[in-house]
C-alpha cells in the first residue's frame with residue numbers, strides 16, 4: 001500500500017462501509033440489497049395477478065355487452081397503488097439513510113474526560129494510546145442522554161445515532177436495518193419507509209376486498225365461485241396473510257411516530273417506563289417525521305478523495321486490533337447466550353427479546369452497542385470462562401475482516 005499507487009478515486013470507490021453503489025455512486029444500497037428483488041416480486045406478482053383478473057372480467061363484460069365502467073377505475077387504482085409502493089420501496093433503499101462520516105483518527109481528549117468514570121475504557125489509537133471515556137453525557141431538551149464512542153467510526157455518536165453492523169456505518173436517528181428493503185432506516189429515509197409500509201397495507205386490503213367482490217359478484221353460489229376462481233382464492237389468502245405483517249408494522253410505526261421513538265429505542269430503552277426526551281406531543285412528532293426538511297446527505301459519494309485520505313482509510317494494524325476487539329465482544333455475547341445457564345449470567349432481557357423478535361439486525365448485530373450496553377455483563381465472562389474458546393474465533397473474524405479490506409483496496 002504505497003503512496004502514489006492509487007489513481008484518483010471517488011469516495012464510493014474507497015468507501016469503508018459495506019454498502020453497494022450503483023450508477024457511479026449515485027445510488028447507495030445496503031449490502032443485502034438483493035432482497036429488494038424478492039420484496040418487489042412479492043408486491044408486483046400478486047398485484048399483476050389482480051390486474052390480470054380485472055382485465056379478464058372487463059373482456060368478459062364487453063363480450064356480453066355489459067357495462068365495464070366500474071372496472072376501469074378499479075384497475076387504475078390497483079396500478080397506481082402498485083407503482084407508488086415500488087416507488088417508496090426504491091426511495092427507501094437507494095438513498096443515504098443518514099450515515100455519519102467516519103473520523104480518520106479519534107477525537108482529542110477534552111474536558112468531558114472524567115478519570116473516575118465507571119465506563120472508562122481504553123480506546124485504542126494508532127500512536128500514543130489515548131484514554132477516552134466509552135460514553136459521554138450530552139443534554140437533549142433538558143434531559144441528560146448518554147452517547148457512546150464508536151470504535152469503527154472513531155467518533156462519539158450523535159444522540160439517536162447507532163452503528164449498523166450490517167452496513168458498518170453509524171446512522172443518524174437509526175431505526176433498524178430492514179432486511180426487506182436491504183437498507184438501514186434512518187433520519188433520511190424513515191418517511192419513505194413509513195409510506196412504503198402504509199401503501200403496502202392499503203394495497204393488501206385493496207386486493208383482498210377486490211378479490212372478494214370478484215368471488216361474490218358472480219351469478220352462481222359463492223362456494224361454486226371459490227372452487228372455480230383459483231386466482232381470486234390465491235389473492236384473498238395471500239393478501240390476508242400479508243396484511244397481518246405489513247399492517248402490524250404500519251400500526252407499530254404509527255405508535256412509534258406518535259410517541260417519537262425509533263424501533264431501536266423502543267426495544268432498548270422502553271421509554272414508556274421513563275421520560276422520552278424527544279417526545280414533543282403527537283402533532284409535532286408527526287410534523288417532524290412527515291413535514292420537516294430531510295437533512296441533506298453528509299457525503300458526496302462521487303467526490304474525488306485525496307490520496308492521503310485513501311491511505312488513512314486503508315486497513316492498519318490498528319484496525320485489525322479494533323476488529324479483534326469487536327469480534328471478541330461479539331462472541332462474548334454469543335457465549336453468554338449459550339453458556340448463560342452455566343455461568344449464571346444472562347443477557348439483559350431486552351437483548352434476548354430482540355433476537356426472539358427477529359430484530360437482531362437492529363441490535364443483535366450491533367457490535368458497538370452490545371459492547372456499550374453490556375459492559376458489566378461481558379467483562380467477567382471475557383476474562384474468565386470463554387477466553388480460550390473465543391480467542392480462536394477472534395482471529396478468524398479479524399482475519400476475514402482484514403482480508404475483505406485488502407480485497408477492497410486492491
Ligand SMILES: [Zn+2]
Nearest residue numbers: 150153163170
Ligand atoms: Zn459507527
Ligand SMILES: [Zn+2]
Nearest residue numbers: 164167177184
Ligand atoms: Zn444497515
